[in-house]
Amino acid sequence: MLSRVAESVFWMNRYIERAENYSRFIDVNHQLSLDLNEEVPNQWLPLVHTTGDYELFAKKYSEPSPVNVIRFMTFEEENPNSIFQCLSKARENARTIRENISTSMWEVLNEFYLYVKDYRKLYMETNGEHGDTLSMSLSDFLSTVRKNSQSFYGCSDATISHDEVWNFSLLGRFLERADKTTRILDMKYFILLPSVHDVGSTLDLLQWLSLLKSASAHEMYNRKYKKIDPTDIAEFLILNDTFPRSIIFCIQEMQEALEKISGLKEGLPRNSAQDATTVYLNRLKSENIKSIFDKGLHEYLDDIQIELNQIGSKIVERFFTN
Amino acid sequence: MFIADYSAKNIYDEMFSNEGFPRKSYDFVKTKMESLGGIELLKRSSSAERALMSLGITFTLYGDGGEQERIMPFDVIPRIVPSEEWINIEKGLKQRILALNLFLNDIYGEQKILKDKIIPRDIIESSTGFLKQCIGLKPPKDIWIHITGTDLVRDGAGAFHVLEDNLRCPSGVSYVLENREVMKRTFPELFEKLNIRQVYDYPYHLRSMLENLTDVSDPVIAVWTPGVYNSAYYEHSFLAQKMGVYLVEGSDLVVENHKVYMKTTKGLRKVDVVYRRIDDTFMDPSSFREDSLLGVKGIFEAYKRGNVALANAPGTGVADDKVIYSYVPKIIKYYLGEDSIIPNVPTYLCSEGADLNYVLDNIHNLVVKAANGAGGYGMIIGPKASKQEQEDFKELIKADPRNYIAQPVLNLSTVPTLISDKIESRHVDLRPFILYGKDVYVMPGGLTRVALRKGSLVVNSSQGGGSKDTWVLG
Numbered sequence: 001m002l003s004r005v006a007e008s009v010f011w012m013n014r015y016i017e018r019a020e021n022y023s024r025f026i027d028v029n030h031q032l033s034l035d036l037n038e039e040v041p042n043q044w045l046p047l048v049h050t051t052g053d054y055e056l057f058a059k060k061y062s063e064p065s066p067v068n069v070i071r072f073m074t075f076e077e078e079n080p081n082s083i084f085q086c087l088s089k090a091r092e093n094a095r096t097i098r099e100n101i102s103t104s105m106w107e108v109l110n111e112f113y114l115y116v117k118d119y120r121k122l123y124m125e126t127n128g129e130h131g132d133t134l135s136m137s138l139s140d141f142l143s144t145v146r147k148n149s150q151s152f153y154g155c156s157d158a159t160i161s162h163d164e165v166w167n168f169s170l171l172g173r174f175l176e177r178a179d180k181t182t183r184i185l186d187m188k189y190f191i192l193l194p195s196v197h198d199v200g201s202t203l204d205l206l207q208w209l210s211l212l213k214s215a216s217a218h219e220m221y222n223r224k225y226k227k228i229d230p231t232d233i234a235e236f237l238i239l240n241d242t243f244p245r246s247i248i249f250c251i252q253e254m255q256e257a258l259e260k261i262s263g264l265k266e267g268l269p270r271n272s273a274q275d276a277t278t279v280y281l282n283r284l285k286s287e288n289i290k291s292i293f294d295k296g297l298h299e300y301l302d303d304i305q306i307e308l309n310q311i312g313s314k315i316v317e318r319f320f321t322n
Numbered sequence: 323m324f325i326a327d328y329s330a331k332n333i334y335d336e337m338f339s340n341e342g343f344p345r346k347s348y349d350f351v352k353t354k355m356e357s358l359g360g361i362e363l364l365k366r367s368s369s370a371e372r373a374l375m376s377l378g379i380t381f382t383l384y385g386d387g388g389e390q391e392r393i394m395p396f397d398v399i400p401r402i403v404p405s406e407e408w409i410n411i412e413k414g415l416k417q418r419i420l421a422l423n424l425f426l427n428d429i430y431g432e433q434k435i436l437k438d439k440i441i442p443r444d445i446i447e448s449s450t451g452f453l454k455q456c457i458g459l460k461p462p463k464d465i466w467i468h469i470t471g472t473d474l475v476r477d478g479a480g481a482f483h484v485l486e487d488n489l490r491c492p493s494g495v496s497y498v499l500e501n502r503e504v505m506k507r508t509f510p511e512l513f514e515k516l517n518i519r520q521v522y523d524y525p526y527h528l529r530s531m532l533e534n535l536t537d538v539s540d541p542v543i544a545v546w547t548p549g550v551y552n553s554a555y556y557e558h559s560f561l562a563q564k565m566g567v568y569l570v571e572g573s574d575l576v577v578e579n580h581k582v583y584m585k586t587t588k589g590l591r592k593v594d595v596v597y598r599r600i601d602d603t604f605m606d607p608s609s610f611r612e613d614s615l616l617g618v619k620g621i622f623e624a625y626k627r628g629n630v631a632l633a634n635a636p637g638t639g640v641a642d643d644k645v646i647y648s649y650v651p652k653i654i655k656y657y658l659g660e661d662s663i664i665p666n667v668p669t670y671l672c673s674e675g676a677d678l679n680y681v682l683d684n685i686h687n688l689v690v691k692a693a694n695g696a697g698g699y700g701m702i703i704g705p706k707a708s709k710q711e712q713e714d715f716k717e718l719i720k721a722d723p724r725n726y727i728a729q730p731v732l733n734l735s736t737v738p739t740l741i742s743d744k745i746e747s748r749h750v751d752l753r754p755f756i757l758y759g760k761d762v763y764v765m766p767g768g769l770t771r772v773a774l775r776k777g778s779l780v781v782n783s784s785q786g787g788g789s790k791d792t793w794v795l796g
Contacts, residue, residue: 001586001587002568002570002574002584002585002586002587003574003585003586003587004571004573004574004585006587092550095378095550095555095559096550096559098559098560098563099545099559099560099562099563099567099568099569100563103377103563106377106378107376107377107378110376110377110378111376114375114376164587168587261587319587
């Protein structure tokens with residue numbers, strides 16, 4: 001396939017995955033805020049930290065109020081990562097590769113985009129300026145975003161050949177997902193408890209639970225573990241190789257996609273993107289949660305992000321530029 | 323709502339005779355639409371619009387309030403061409419394409435037609451579409467014009483005329499195909515009852531025509547688009563998708579050892595046939611315009627060496643120059659020994675002294691067009707223009723008479739069209755698409771373009787025109 005097309009497929013999927021993750025972040029945070037009393041300040045700021053867009057946010061808004069954060073993450077035109085911008089860019093990418101995807105995929109994505117665009121218009125005209133709470137309808141909006149992104153994946157799965165286009169889709173989707181899972185886990189680092197005495201308190205556990213929910217992981221987690229425990233949660237989201245949002249699962253998927261793209265199996269000449277992924281996957285497999293916590297979770301997550309960035313640039317080098 | 327206040331007097335209406343009776347070909351459609359009633363018709367029309375919006379068949383309008391996406395205006399009342407008329411159109415178009423192709427072969431070869439003084443040499447040499455670089459060129463299978471969209475109009479008496487030939491990158495065929503899909507969903511009962519000739523197989527014809535351009539078995543074919551900002555980008559990607567071939571931009575291509583390659587995730591891959599949707603002179607900065615950012619260096623040389631086939635061949639523009647258009651009946655006679663089946667619209671050449679004086683004196687009654695204009699640009703419709711505009715245009719003509727032709731204002735035929743909640747008459751033209759491969763294939767029907775503004779004769783989509791599905795019955 002054309003390098004340009006591979007790149008667009010990759011980004012189209014990253015943007016859709018990103019939009020889906022953002023919608024979950026916002027929704028879960030909202031649910032959490034309903035459970036908390038007003039003594040917990042700055043409930044919304046960690047979200048902006050988590051996405052890595054704090055500087056941009058601070059330039060544009062004076063305070064991290066719910067309405068500002070929501071607006072910034074969903075509809076802000078100047079935030080390149082807002083749900084609206086992700087959808088616009090996903091669709092622009094799709095437009096340049098339409099001959100490579102099915103009409104039904106394009107239709108799902110196009111309608112998805114039109115939905116977000118129309119909702120944004122409505123929001124800006126009504127709630128946007130003076131609304132201060134997450135309205136019922138915004139919650140519906142966020143859930144529709146998730147459903148649409150999942151229909152897009154379902155539709156891709158069922159209507160295009162599982163060839164190179166498909167494998168570059170997986171590469172984009174799982175690289176983005178791994179990145180977002182590290183950020184979800186890291187969220188706890190930014191959510192300050194009122195005091196150290198609150199470690200292990202109801203509030204602490206509630207926050208860990210909402211973090212699980214942000215990764216749509218609480219049900220699968222509950223099936224495996226009996227109680228809410230930070231170590232178990234981290235283990236589940238980093239090292240569980242059957243849960244589709246865990247880091248290790250995402251890396252496995254990427255390795256497999258890369259193998260299929262190159263048509264090379266282990267033992268044969270390989271490319272640097274594959275090498276980096278395999279080396280990293282093997283490292284993950286050899287790790288356990290105790291050593292991770294010994295190192296410090298936040299530091300460990302930073303390392304993962306660096307690793308992911310390196311894999312990302314190797315993919316760019318190997319496949320997108322020639 | 324439907325017919326009661328519809329009037330089409332003093333004009334050729336496709337649906338109604340001057341006496342107000344429906345023409346035979348429209349009988350069933352009229353009855354059916356009346357029985358559906360106005361409200362149902364509006365309902366179906368808006369659901370057709372929604373379908374087009376979902377499919378993303380849109381263009382973007384920029385204005386105050388930011389950008390707005392609109393669908394290509396599409397009208398659900400079909401335009402019907404009776405089969406007995408179509409048979410003649412089909413013959414006439416084939417004749418025209420064959421003759422124009424022989425003309426191109428000759429013009430870039432022996433130039434017999436110039437030596438025999440059928441066409442003045444300076445008219446050819448002064449045409450911007452005439453590319454000296456193409457002299458002596460032998461395109462594969464001696465075919466130059468593989469894809470044509472010829473514009474037809476009816477005069478006041480209902481006779482079809484050729485308004486112009488589009489031999490370079492005619493667009494609109496994707497709308498024909500999409501409109502048809504939407505119409506089938508909108509009026510299934512009409513399709514069940516009427517024997518409407520199908521158009522869905524156009525991409526297959528197009529693909530096999532492109533395959534015919536090379537002897538490579540299982541050739542790599544690409545549609546070459548200027549990119550996503552081109553107004554016809556949707557069509558480029560549509561055709562690539564329907565044919566199952568690559569869609570490439572200039573930056574995806576590279577020429578090495580006079581062969582054309584595209585950049586893929588597995589390295590360079592040779593390209594055998596390119597359906598280019600980019601103008602001749604932008605194709606290759608090393609042979610034509612140096613400033614072209616869209617082009618691919620060396621592709622013309624690769625083409626000349628027979629290492630890649632291009633459709634349409636470079637240089638075809640000379641045959642759709644509007645001045646040369648006026649010679650087409652003579653061209654047909656010269657190469658085929660036949661009279662033209664579909665007549666031209668009478669045309670005045672401003673390069674000829676007598677014609678020029680007539681045009682300057684009668685500009686208020688004429689349509690004047692630039693010889694190489696397209697998309698409704700570079701033209702004036704005399705009766706609709708102000709005195710000042712007429713005077714200004716006269717200066718343009720006097721400064722460069724070779725570049726202008728004039729034609730009488732044709733009272734283009736009309737078709738009933740849904741305008742907000744009324745049915746009104748609107749002017750239309752017709753662009754059938756013709757493919758020249760092993761044989762000549764004429765798509766049954768084509769793009770009916772509608773001038774949506776009341777009384778307007780300008781049907782170009784770049785000037786706010788819309789479209790209708792075109793049905794050839796039988």
